[in-house]
Amino acid sequence: MKCFNLIHVFITLFILGVVRATTVYNPIIWADVPDPDIIRVDDTYYMVSTTMFFNPGAPIMKSKDLVSWKICNYVYDKLADGDVQNLARGQHDYSHGQWATSLRYHKGTFYVFFGSYGTNKSYIFKTKDIENGPWTRTELGGMYHDASMIFDDDGRNYLVYGAGGEIRIKEFNSEMTDFKRGGADKILFRTNLSGLAGEGSHVQKINNYYYIFIIAWPNGKGRIEICYRSKDILGNYESRTVLDSGVGSYGSGVAQGGIVDTPEGKWYGLLFQDHGSVGRIPVLVPVNWQSDWPMMGVNGRAPVTFQIDGDFKTTKLAKSDDFNYSSNDELDLVWQWNHNPDNSAWSVTEREGWLRLKNKYVVSELLRARNTLTMRTEGPACTSIVKMDTSKMKVGDYAGLSAFQFKYGNVGVYVADNGEKRVYMATNGGNEINNSRNYIEQETRMSGNEIYLKLEFRFNNVGNDGSASNNIDRVNFYYSYDGDKWTKIGKELGMTYDLTLFTGYRSALYSYPTKSTGGYVDFDYIKYTREKWNQGTLPDDADDDIKPQPIEPDENGYYFHNTFEEDEDTWTGRHTASIQVSQKAAYAGKSSLYCYKREYNWTGAQRTLSPKMFKPGETYSFSVVVRYDEGPASQNFYLTLQYENGTDEVQYDKISIESVKKGEWTQLANANYKIPANAYDMYFYVETEEGEDSFYVDEAIGAVAGTAIPGPGSSGELNYKSFF
């Protein structure tokens, strides 16, 4: 199509007002964002949700399209400063803190209201600038459960709240500084339902009706969204179930939330669904009005996919961070501390480009520790990696990376009484907060001071229709000394959404002392990746993934050169095979790598190929030399690449094949090997066509394409080209 025609089509579409429709998947956000309360101000949507005991608290998220959301602010840094909020003297605020919150905009001011079981108080926060603050706050005595504010046209303001199926109303004064003396204060209705009889109110006035949306979970049913309506705010409510649906094959009912209209006049409900250990995740449902009832979903179902007008980006509520900050105040908004942090016990500036967590409070285990820094996990699966410097840890200090909930799993380092550093994986050995204990599932001696730690979460799989499988909810734990070669440690942890904390699992960076204060650890970065979900049609402008620092080849053009003179140079035995440095044979220098205890032809010796050096689709030169001393007079050796490329199968490709004569060093080389497109998780290994004879490997080299790597040469009988 000619350029002119293209412009013409765009102009025509523009004039006709035709807007591109984009397919959206539910959940719109696959992360713990419970109790969303949404409003629109001009062309911008804002919502508030619940993060309980994490600080700063009451996150405000912002969107232009209803689908892609960004945290733009928090309502408070500290809700209170007592032992409960500071994890002091055996107290805690788990499962309490900030509860379901109401957000409203009225005559140029944003209002936030919520109650806290931890303080037995409720709070009204106000600001003119929701994205930057400042917020002023008013405290009210007592906890108002799941409350919702409404500013009526006649200048009167109310709070609708309650639980157990009894929904009440109470009138505010006109300044919104307290309840009004002698104002309305009554029960609006009782649902008379069994089970979870009704709570989670969202009140809105639309045209001539007051609508109150609530959640209920009657015995024998799923969670449902019920709408009550009346033309008189104070009475005579009638009701209808407006949604009774899971999402696709995931049955848990979608409920609790309000509705919002687009500038073009379309209506949507924003509710949430309980989704196992990842937490409670937001679901967007189209609303169609039937006789002034806001019926939700498509044909009564919360759709797995549907179309919205316009484009959107993807939502990121967790991200990589290289801790390059010039001030502690700049910490990215995805981070929240477990309870109130002690701001004198952490820093991103004392060591440039690192997060320092300092041990100021001696505690017994993680749930008691202050200054644990957390971010959400995301479904269907995600991975967090940190690099940690342990050189300033003291005896009795524990530090690392946690899959954080009541039933936590921690991978980290502790310092034993004899001063030895131990890598460990631990779970919670208790069944209450007050008997929680660090139960070490596996440990091993640590070498050096720097270590990489990794969590691999899998919450669900996604079917072809986009719907989530039943919960998988598993996390695995790994450590590494180079960030490339990982060792699994401890056990796979089955994760549960435990009401003891009442939040989804998080990735958490921690450091705490059990014996004496004064130690600390530094984290260089967290690298976060997730399985793609609800990918936007617009490019993601948040450039927050850490680019791996590319490793440059040396003056010979070598990216790596393993000589096996001192150690195994990151090589490992495949499956049953063992390896060790041996001086019984050497092609160059004094030793080589001996591979033995092989049980199959494919159990040989391997190393990883780092994506920092080797890029998919690009060409490189590879070489190893091999020899064997026992077995047949000659046999075929293979230099093989194992990799994944996004399909279900692990892939294998031959880099070089040679016939090797017994007792003769032979080179397996390919000066122009192209790494397959999309390859990742690459292993580079030596195997044999048959048998399980032990062999030696020496001078393993990866270099820039075309590099002629010196070696004994091949037997000349077989080579890569004649084979393929």
Ligand SMILES: *[C@@H]1O[C@H](CO)[C@@H](O)[C@H](O)[C@H]1NC(C)=O
């Ligand atoms: C919470 O506060 C309310 C109102 O001030 C009071 O009546 C109630 O007794 C308090 N509850 C607790 C558990 O302290």
Ligand SMILES: *[C@@H]1O[C@H](CO)[C@@H](O)[C@H](O)[C@H]1NC(C)=O
């Ligand atoms: C609930 O029961 C009360 C008292 O029995 C009754 O007055 C009220 O109408 C009932 N509410 C509903 C929604 O059925």
Ligand SMILES: *[C@@H]1O[C@H](CO)[C@@H](O)[C@H](O)[C@H]1NC(C)=O
């Ligand atoms: C972060 O800081 C390191 C040095 O500490 C620097 O090399 C790197 O370029 C910085 N990264 C960014 C994104 O600024």
Ligand SMILES: *[C@@H]1O[C@H](CO)[C@@H](O)[C@H](O)[C@H]1NC(C)=O
């Ligand atoms: C631990 O907490 C439980 C429940 O909160 C309580 O019943 C129990 O008495 C507590 N135990 C101790 C030793 O404090």
Ligand SMILES: *[C@@H]1O[C@H](CO)[C@@H](O)[C@H](O)[C@H]1NC(C)=O
């Ligand atoms: C993965 O590799 C296989 C085998 O070479 C190939 O058929 C497939 O197309 C590859 N898939 C991707 C996504 O590159």
Ligand SMILES: *[C@@H]1O[C@H](CO)[C@@H](O)[C@H](O)[C@H]1NC(C)=O
């Ligand atoms: C190893 O042996 C199996 C079974 O005999 C065979 O299928 C496979 O091709 C062999 N591997 C190599 C690298 O030749």
